[in-house]
Amino acid sequence: MAFAIDYRRSAAALAAFVLTSVLFWFGNDLDPWWPLLWFAPLPVLLFALRSSWWGAALLAGLSVLAGSLSMWHYFRVLHAPFWVWAAVYSIAALVFVAAVLLFRALLRRGAFWSALLAFPAAWVTYEYARNLLTPHGTAGSFAYSQLDFLPFLQLASITGPWGMSFLLFLFPAALAVGVHLHPTAPKQAWRVVGAGLGVLVLVLIFGAVRLALPAPPGQEVTVGLLSSDEAANGGVVEGVEAERLFRDYAREAEKLAARGAQVIVLPEKLAAIVDPDTKSSDAIFQSLADKIKATIVVGVVYVALPTKYNEARVYAPGAPMLRYDKHHMLPPFESNLQPGTTLTLMPGRSQTWGVAICKDMDFTQLSREYGEAGAGLMLAPAWDFNVDRGWHGHIAVMRGVESGFSVVRAARNGYLTVSDNRGKILAETRSDSAPFAALMAQAPAIHDRTLYVLFGDWFAWLSIGILAFTLTRIFAKAD
Numbered sequence: 001m002a003f004a005i006d007y008r009r010s011a012a013a014l015a016a017f018v019l020t021s022v023l024f025w026f027g028n029d030l031d032p033w034w035p036l037l038w039f040a041p042l043p044v045l046l047f048a049l050r051s052s053w054w055g056a057a058l059l060a061g062l063s064v065l066a067g068s069l070s071m072w073h074y075f076r077v078l079h080a081p082f083w084v085w086a087a088v089y090s091i092a093a094l095v096f097v098a099a100v101l102l103f104r105a106l107l108r109r110g111a112f113w114s115a116l117l118a119f120p121a122a123w124v125t126y127e128y129a130r131n132l133l134t135p136h137g138t139a140g141s142f143a144y145s146q147l148d149f150l151p152f153l154q155l156a157s158i159t160g161p162w163g164m165s166f167l168l169f170l171f172p173a174a175l176a177v178g179v180h181l182h183p184t185a186p187k188q189a190w191r192v193v194g195a196g197l198g199v200l201v202l203v204l205i206f207g208a209v210r211l212a213l214p215a216p217p218g219q220e221v222t223v224g225l226l227s228s229d230e231a232a233n234g235g236v237v238e239g240v241e242a243e244r245l246f247r248d249y250a251r252e253a254e255k256l257a258a259r260g261a262q263v264i265v266l267p268e269k270l271a272a273i274v275d276p277d278t279k280s281s282d283a284i285f286q287s288l289a290d291k292i293k294a295t296i297v298v299g300v301v302y303v304a305l306p307t308k309y310n311e312a313r314v315y316a317p318g319a320p321m322l323r324y325d326k327h328h329m330l331p332p333f334e335s336n337l338q339p340g341t342t343l344t345l346m347p348g349r350s351q352t353w354g355v356a357i358c359k360d361m362d363f364t365q366l367s368r369e370y371g372e373a374g375a376g377l378m379l380a381p382a383w384d385f386n387v388d389r390g391w392h393g394h395i396a397v398m399r400g401v402e403s404g405f406s407v408v409r410a411a412r413n414g415y416l417t418v419s420d421n422r423g424k425i426l427a428e429t430r431s432d433s434a435p436f437a438a439l440m441a442q443a444p445a446i447h448d449r450t451l452y453v454l455f456g457d458w459f460a461w462l463s464i465g466i467l468a469f470t471l472t473r474i475f476a477k478a479d
Helices: 002-027 042-048 053-075 082-106 112-133 143-147 163-182 186-212 239-258 279-292 358-364 364-372 395-403 451-455 458-473
Strands: 220-229 263-265 271-274 295-304 307-315 322-325 346-347 352-355 376-385 406-412 415-419 424-430 438-442
Touching: 002 042, 002 053, 042 053, 042 082, 042 163, 053 082, 082 112, 082 163, 082 458, 112 163, 112 186, 112 458, 143 163, 143 279, 143 395, 163 186, 163 458, 186 220, 220 239, 220 406, 220 415, 239 263, 239 295, 239 438, 263 376, 279 295, 279 307, 295 376, 307 376, 358 364, 358 376, 358 395, 358 406, 364 376, 364 395, 364 451, 376 395, 376 438, 395 406, 395 415, 395 451, 406 438, 415 438, 424 438
Parallel strands: 220 263, 263 295, 271 295, 352 376, 376 406
Antiparallel strands: 220 438, 295 307, 307 322, 346 352, 406 415, 415 424
């Protein structure tokens, strides 16, 4: 009989491990299938309520690590050693273990409402701390697995990514509490499950209504995007090659202008230009902007020794050239570049336009500052790594929902993407789809003032408060 009991427990542990690992693998990889992540923690939570604490901890940690192996290929593409992957996901695994054990402890003490809230609050606290303390911002947040779930994505306009991650963990926690309580307290079980599902239904109703509402009055801008992944145009060229590349891009940009493009965005770090010898490169694009009556955004490495900047230079017809220096660098590839500290805003044809570069869009604070300034259109040169063209390239889509602007993002080794302030991708093509990939679309240049812009990371701080409160419940009486 003892052998049979051990066998059943081992089979349950194995099933929970396989299910959670597979759901995390496919629900949160470089091309996630969004429904899976809603259920990923559930098998581990159910097992944890029927096992020892150390068994629950071991299973929870191993499940996250196994599920995160889907990202190992990405780390190899970045030439990161194995220990970097191990460090990143070991921390995530330890946090998940702590969240599961807190959930287990509270529920076994009868504090089921506290258990319901503690599990998602612990995870959101971790994601928010990682956003503040690491150079990668919100990248890796579970919220990004839901970019295709547009009604749910609208929650970002109120809470940022934090509310989305919270609900992703609240849902399986509610189901686990319901399963645990149902044999002895079925009415209470239905109350908990009903509360969890009720919140989700309200969020989805809000999202559906927001998607259905007509856009506020404003002007659409015809945008053009260009990128070339040809070997001759790779890297960061200099000197004669830089001038040749600029002229090639200028030729293609003129074709887009002939088709009606009013603003044209080129990728990040096309070439290096060295102060004070920048007049020839600036003249190429300034004279073109004056000729075609369109604004051109060009990504360069601007060298003003001893300092180098990852810069976007903006050429508008009949106006002085504007500069934007990237704020958030990608280590170690950009550790030699000086971060910028200011916004670059320009008056568009109806509303304000802003400029950011690639990884800047991984950070909520910078986008909120543009939202506070009334930006209706963000122009973003970028450079991805092919394999992450969707995973990283689409992070910028959520910034538009949070801060109320459309995003025009032109990447090398990625996508040319235009998205609106509801997170809808209006047009997209791969940067390797032609020797010079080109995309044209109508982008709404309309600023939508969101609650997230007004109140910032209030939900992350609420989650921290919930976590602190539920920790005190460990030593208190049941709910």
